[in-house]
Amino acid sequence: MLPKFDVLTDEQINKIHKNSLKILQEIGVEFSYDPAIEVFKKHGQRVEGHRVFLDPDFVENMVEKAPAQFTLHARNPEHNLVCGGENVIYMPGYGAPFVYDADGGKRDATMADYDNFVKLAGASKNMHMTGGTVVEPTDVEDEIRHLKMAYSHIINSDKCFMGSSSGYEHAMDSIKLTAVLHGGMDVIKEKPALICLVNSVTPLKYDDRMLGGLMAYAETGQPMVIASLVMAGSTGPATMAGALSLQNAEVLAGITLTQCINPGTPVVYGSTSAVTDMSTGSLSIGNPENALFTSASAQFSRFYGVPCRGGGGLTDAKTVDAQAGYESMMVLFAASTTGVNFVLHTAGILQYYMAMSYEKFMVDDEIAGMVLRYLKGFDTDSDEKMAYDVIEAVGPGGHFLTQKHTRKNFKTEFFRPALSDRQSFDGWSKDSLDTNQRAKLKWQEVLANYTPPELDPAIKEKVEAFIEKRSKELLK
Amino acid sequence: MNPIFEEIKDAIVEGDEDLAIELAEKVVAEGIDPVQAVQLGFIKGIEEVGAAWTSGEAFLPDVMMAADAMKAGMDVLEEVLAAGEGDGAYEDKGKIVLGTVEGDIHDIGKNIVGALLTSAGFKVYDIGIDQKAEDFVAKADEVGARIIAASSLLTTTMKSQKVLVEYLDAQKLRDKYKVIIGGGPTSAKWGEDIGADGWAETADEAVELCKKLLG
Structure with missing residues (x-):
């Protein structure tokens, strides 16, 4: 793996860290959820109404308790993932309510789309897990959406996935369902198997829904991403250092709460901070500022000794065009080369998280493959890799195409594109397909050829029984 | 002068x-x-x-x-x-009650819409975030608004926009107000589904929509 580079000096890190602690101590954070307030009171923090003022030493001590890395367990142990250290974990986009088609059409996302994206992630060698809320399946009732989504991940793939954080009850449902899959609550407490996304409401708030989710995961020892999305210029200051200080304060407050509830609970420091488009007020994510926030967050995660979430194949484009490509590559590359471990939104996102696109998924999958290859860097460990002998054998003026050394090594040393076109002009011009059109053919082919890994029928039965029972209760 | x-x-x-x-x-x-x-x-x-x-x-x-x-x-x-002081009279282009629906505490988009409507000459009454249907209607009744504008940023709170329209129906007030909706996960189709009078994707489009509805 390549060494990760820094975007902040030690002095800058300290300055921002101190700024964040001052925000937490003197301005405070609003937690709307009473059980969370009780936790802070019990730990001797100053509380006024729902606003909590955190002591700087207390915050540092609590954050210290969070582990530097953890293993997330899949139903197929080959897909277990270590989150932290040098590792990078890719997965599909999260939470988009719309699907944009190859021809520029827009529609509500459905459960069928959900299953398709899980399958595409299951089939991809670049997606390490199948993610969570890969789209918002708007054709499924709210009350049971979390169950249907979890089921899709369970039966369509054997990779790790994410659970609901939408309130205490739904969070607990996903955790219990995962326990059924893995053989009990005791098993997943020992070997965490479900991770969720908890977001602050910037500036300086956490709402009931997310805090309920946070408490369920913390109580049961399941990992979670604590993330802040500062829209610099609207929900946060227009300066990079100010926005980063605000984001950092929010994430530290969330991590502190998790460690108060259950010291040692695995957490991931999350950032999706970016800028506001000052002409429309929209979030804008396909830009160098987002890349900088992402890289700075990775550095802060190293500073605090926790894994990091950030970045992705992020763009503001509405279709799979050049903008979608160059923006996504920039943010995913920055995230991956500066030390982000958990990359939500690696594949599929268009228009600042508003939509998923099948074609974009395939483009991002290609970008992910390219970046993963880049991260491997140079292998200089053996004489074989240094290739002196073959250079000597060929000598001046020869070629390497017919050398055994070439045939043996090119497949592992070279990235092999699945989507990019490397033909001659004549070859390409037979069909003259652009990336968007090729991507459309590609995802259809992948879906048609995908067979989900089998799930033990006895476990499948238990999973389905759990979902049926809870669905009845929830739809009553 | x-x-x-x-x-x-x-x-x-x-x-x-x-x-x-x-x-x-x-x-x-x-x-x-x-x-x-x-x-x-x-x-x-x-x-x-x-x-x-x-x-x-x-x-x-x-x-x-x-x-x-x-x-x-x-x-x-x-x-x-x-009190009617001064020569002539001042009249706004129309009164609009604006707010974020129940269960949702996001307000940036709503605030932008409010500012652009104000700059276009409308009189905007912003009732804030997490507002129930009855709060929107009470304010509209109080100030004599003709448009009620409801914002939602979450897929989980969009249904509160539907509740607002249903509330107006139940109170037999549906004809008295134009209801317009907006917010990230909403769409023209959602607006039609719930029987709103209009939907806008951006703040600029919301201004045009209000001009059209009150024109």
Whole structure:
């Protein structure tokens, strides 16, 4: 793996860290959820109404308790993932309510789309897990959406996935369902198997829904991403250092709460901070500022000794065009080369998280493959890799195409594109397909050829029984 | 022309809320014609900002701060205007009640819509975040609004927009108000599904929509 580079000096890190602690101590954070307030009171923090003022030493001590890395367990142990250290974990986009088609059409996302994206992630060698809320399946009732989504991940793939954080009850449902899959609550407490996304409401708030989710995961020892999305210029200051200080304060407050509830609970420091488009007020994510926030967050995660979430194949484009490509590559590359471990939104996102696109998924999958290859860097460990002998054998003026050394090594040393076109002009011009059109053919082919890994029928039965029972209760 | 009108206009263009209040107080204290102060000062200022916005020279902070300054100054003048002081009369382009629906605490998009509507000459009553259907309707009834605008950023709170329309139906008030909706996960189709009178994707489109509905 390549060494990760820094975007902040030690002095800058300290300055921002101190700024964040001052925000937490003197301005405070609003937690709307009473059980969370009780936790802070019990730990001797100053509380006024729902606003909590955190002591700087207390915050540092609590954050210290969070582990530097953890293993997330899949139903197929080959897909277990270590989150932290040098590792990078890719997965599909999260939470988009719309699907944009190859021809520029827009529609509500459905459960069928959900299953398709899980399958595409299951089939991809670049997606390490199948993610969570890969789209918002708007054709499924709210009350049971979390169950249907979890089921899709369970039966369509054997990779790790994410659970609901939408309130205490739904969070607990996903955790219990995962326990059924893995053989009990005791098993997943020992070997965490479900991770969720908890977001602050910037500036300086956490709402009931997310805090309920946070408490369920913390109580049961399941990992979670604590993330802040500062829209610099609207929900946060227009300066990079100010926005980063605000984001950092929010994430530290969330991590502190998790460690108060259950010291040692695995957490991931999350950032999706970016800028506001000052002409429309929209979030804008396909830009160098987002890349900088992402890289700075990775550095802060190293500073605090926790894994990091950030970045992705992020763009503001509405279709799979050049903008979608160059923006996504920039943010995913920055995230991956500066030390982000958990990359939500690696594949599929268009228009600042508003939509998923099948074609974009395939483009991002290609970008992910390219970046993963880049991260491997140079292998200089053996004489074989240094290739002196073959250079000597060929000598001046020869070629390497017919050398055994070439045939043996090119497949592992070279990235092999699945989507990019490397033909001659004549070859390409037979069909003259652009990336968007090729991507459309590609995802259809992948879906048609995908067979989900089998799930033990006895476990499948238990999973389905759990979902049926809870669905009845929830739809009553 | 009283030079204070030019000063008011500049205060709006600069988005200087404190100065707008100070000048409005001076208008009241010195018995200056309040209708002229509105037309030659506040409206001139907000129109200038609105034009700069349309041509892409002004950005959101410019428009939103101008709208805030205008609202603050106009609040000071409200009493003398209501008392019918001054020559002629001041009339807004229509009253709109604006808020974020129950269960949702996001308000940036809503605030942007409010500012642009204000800069377009509408009188906006922003009731804030996490508002029940009855709160929207109570305010609309109180101020005589013709449009109720409801925002939602979450897929889980969109249904509160539907609740609002249903509430108006149940109260037999549906014909009295135009209901418009917006927010990230909403769509034209969602607007049609729940029986809203309109949907807009952006703040600019919301202004056009209101002009159309009240035109």
